[in-house]
Amino acid sequence: MRVANFNGGPGALPLEVLEEAARDMLDWRGSGMSVMENSHRGKEVIAMMAEAEADLKALLGLDEEWAVIFCQGGASLQFAMIALNFAGPGGHCDYINTGLWATKAYKEAKICGAKPRLAASSEDDDFTYIPEVFDFDPEAKYVYLTANNTVRGTQWSTFPKAPAPLIADMSSEFLSRSIDLSRFALIYAGAQKNVGPAGLTVVALRREMADRARLDVPNMLSYPVYIKHQSMYNTPPVWSVYVAGLTCKWIRNTIGGLKAMTELNQAKAETLYRAIDDSGGFYRGTAKSSSRSLMNVTFRLPRVELNDKFKKESAGTGLVGLGGHRSVGGLRASLYNAVTLADVQTLVEFMAEFKRKNG
Amino acid sequence: MRVANFNGGPGALPLEVLEEAARDMLDWRGSGMSVMENSHRGKEVIAMMAEAEADLKALLGLDEEWAVIFCQGGASLQFAMIALNFAGPGGHCDYINTGLWATKAYKEAKICGAKPRLAASSEDDDFTYIPEVFDFDPEAKYVYLTANNTVRGTQWSTFPKAPAPLIADMSSEFLSRSIDLSRFALIYAGAQKNVGPAGLTVVALRREMADRARLDVPNMLSYPVYIKHQSMYNTPPVWSVYVAGLTCKWIRNTIGGLKAMTELNQAKAETLYRAIDDSGGFYRGTAKSSSRSLMNVTFRLPRVELNDKFKKESAGTGLVGLGGHRSVGGLRASLYNAVTLADVQTLVEFMAEFKRKNG
Numbered sequence: 001m002r003v004a005n006f007n008g009g010p011g012a013l014p015l016e017v018l019e020e021a022a023r024d025m026l027d028w029r030g031s032g033m034s035v036m037e038n039s040h041r042g043k044e045v046i047a048m049m050a051e052a053e054a055d056l057k058a059l060l061g062l063d064e065e066w067a068v069i070f071c072q073g074g075a076s077l078q079f080a081m082i083a084l085n086f087a088g089p090g091g092h093c094d095y096i097n098t099g100l101w102a103t104k105a106y107k108e109a110k111i112c113g114a115k116p117r118l119a120a121s122s123e124d125d126d127f128t129y130i131p132e133v134f135d136f137d138p139e140a141k142y143v144y145l146t147a148n149n150t151v152r153g154t155q156w157s158t159f160p161k162a163p164a165p166l167i168a169d170m171s172s173e174f175l176s177r178s179i180d181l182s183r184f185a186l187i188y189a190g191a192q193k194n195v196g197p198a199g200l201t202v203v204a205l206r207r208e209m210a211d212r213a214r215l216d217v218p219n220m221l222s223y224p225v226y227i228k229h230q231s232m233y234n235t236p237p238v239w240s241v242y243v244a245g246l247t248c249k250w251i252r253n254t255i256g257g258l259k260a261m262t263e264l265n266q267a268k269a270e271t272l273y274r275a276i277d278d279s280g281g282f283y284r285g286t287a288k289s290s291s292r293s294l295m296n297v298t299f300r301l302p303r304v305e306l307n308d309k310f311k312k313e314s315a316g317t318g319l320v321g322l323g324g325h326r327s328v329g330g331l332r333a334s335l336y337n338a339v340t341l342a343d344v345q346t347l348v349e350f351m352a353e354f355k356r357k358n359g
Numbered sequence: 360m361r362v363a364n365f366n367g368g369p370g371a372l373p374l375e376v377l378e379e380a381a382r383d384m385l386d387w388r389g390s391g392m393s394v395m396e397n398s399h400r401g402k403e404v405i406a407m408m409a410e411a412e413a414d415l416k417a418l419l420g421l422d423e424e425w426a427v428i429f430c431q432g433g434a435s436l437q438f439a440m441i442a443l444n445f446a447g448p449g450g451h452c453d454y455i456n457t458g459l460w461a462t463k464a465y466k467e468a469k470i471c472g473a474k475p476r477l478a479a480s481s482e483d484d485d486f487t488y489i490p491e492v493f494d495f496d497p498e499a500k501y502v503y504l505t506a507n508n509t510v511r512g513t514q515w516s517t518f519p520k521a522p523a524p525l526i527a528d529m530s531s532e533f534l535s536r537s538i539d540l541s542r543f544a545l546i547y548a549g550a551q552k553n554v555g556p557a558g559l560t561v562v563a564l565r566r567e568m569a570d571r572a573r574l575d576v577p578n579m580l581s582y583p584v585y586i587k588h589q590s591m592y593n594t595p596p597v598w599s600v601y602v603a604g605l606t607c608k609w610i611r612n613t614i615g616g617l618k619a620m621t622e623l624n625q626a627k628a629e630t631l632y633r634a635i636d637d638s639g640g641f642y643r644g645t646a647k648s649s650s651r652s653l654m655n656v657t658f659r660l661p662r663v664e665l666n667d668k669f670k671k672e673s674a675g676t677g678l679v680g681l682g683g684h685r686s687v688g689g690l691r692a693s694l695y696n697a698v699t700l701a702d703v704q705t706l707v708e709f710m711a712e713f714k715r716k717n718g
Contacts, residue, residue: 001386001391002385002386002391002392003390003391003392005391005392005396007396007397007398007401008398009398009594010395010396010397010398010399010594010597011396012392012396013393013395013396015385018384018385018393019384019385021384022381022382022384022385023381025377025378025380025381025384026361026374026377026378026381027360027361031362031679032360032361032362032364032677032679033361033362033364033371033679034372034377036369036372036551036555036556036557036602037364037366037369037370037371037372038366038369039366039367039368039369039680040369040557041685042366072431072432072433072436072558072596073431073432073436073579073593074431074579074593074594075593076578076579076592076593077431077432077577077579079577079579080577080578080579080580084577108577108578111575111576111577111578112577190594192395192594196395197395197596197597197598198395198399198594198595198596198597198598199431199558199559199595199596199597199598199599200558216470217470218436218438218439218443218467218470218471219435219439219467219470220432220433220435220436220438220439221439233435234432234433234434234435235368235369235433235549235551235557236557236558237431237556237557237558237596237599238369238556238557238558239556239557239558239598239599240558240596240598243395318391320390320391320392321398326400
């Protein structure tokens, strides 16, 4: 029996996507092979990857000034690639610190020999809010931020106007809402939240940004190399791109596009936040209201021991993945694209019942 | 209908593995989710990855002195990781050049600031043989070789005794034959030939080798970081490890272990080489006999235009992937683990018929 999957990532995938992937397993597109067994240099895989790229660009509303590439290594490898390509040894760069992932990106830039600086931080209040005041370094080669903080459940609503090219880790909100990308030079996302399996990182970057990249970095860490070879400098993660491609088609055809996806995600988040806010203080959201994430709803119970009870009993009724990130504890419901409104309604009903019994 | 898949990689996967993966798709191990939707921090995925690691170590005959880790980025990222971890800026290192992949590894070491040197090369005869004389640099931090050359169809039978830790790219022969690994310090393999989907690189290294690694490299490129975090510094490519784990069990349970796998692969290669050698010169093997690969059988036809005809007609009868590597042309049959003896026999019959019509 399928469960309601509130995992923080890897997260839920659309049922229709999984069903198609299972059906295709022995004979993909009449090739007599799984997509995994097809040559990446064959015309079928090349066409599939080009489709996935085109679908991503269409969903994101990106024109020819942008390239979409498929990398590996998750956000953690992007932390290094960004610093190596765009700052380099001694190069200045600005980071906005909204929590664990931004902190890691900042530290990785240091390891790579760059000179990162904090343009803003919400560490003073436990990363429960998104900063609104910035101290940008005029020499910075780029400004880096994390669009959605999975751990603390915060999300940017309006992005800053930065004096340098703006780079964003969009891993946990990628394709979850319509965003004006005109302010950005590069965005990326580990696929395992909203798009596909772990092992794929989707990067969209302006071609003029790629032209600024340093050329002294290893091939597999060089954005221009990925662009030049259409993500096939070496064997790409074909299966993961395939699943991501199916998910893009699902957003377009089943959901009705990114605008419809946005509305659905708003409805899901509103349903859950309302249940929290109307619980008379039994459930308490941990992020500041104005910085609340549509994707990761973080909350706590009045007594610490109730958190474990909640996790255990919810899992017992088929609501899984409701524990908070291991670094902060508490509870968290991740409402990624493939989580349905019905899943959220079931959760809200469970919460009401749990409160009745333990309130 | 399933085809006989002679692709050079990504290549064939065992039918039983694909069937199990399809069956598991909506509900893996009773979790109510695909393995892709499970949290990598959950006990089920942790157990699955530990099993895959243990099965790999058992198949390879590795003891506690070795660690097995799961990376991403294919061989091409290993080229950089090896140079960054074990040579570093100005560090000496020896490369044995047996073709395209060794050449790329050598060049990547240069990009990483190391001082690679060629200890031997078979470039003088178009990489058609494995060198037997070496000029090792006493200052080298390691000696690097490619165990099997997919492009030219050559393979080492006896590995050299090197004065420095021996590192091997085993991508296209991994788990295809029993090898005495006592001479090696690190071996690695892109999974997409014999073990699983593209997007996973399996690395086995001695712990004492990891202790020699430089500590100034980015986290996602640091072998000690992978070991310390059991390949979970960040989200690992769960699906790919899962499929690789299924393939290991298939080698053990269906084939009967690595010794039986070796014998089967020898029988497959002998069948095909015999057909080539007994064709009265119609089919000509391109590698020197003593250096022939069990995995990639490269051959040519008497007239260039026949190669295309062969490829087209063989594909028409369900024998796919028989074109040579795009850098050298000709023909190539890759006989990875999941290619059956029956597949090879069908190919040999096709070759006899093709010769009869075109000889």
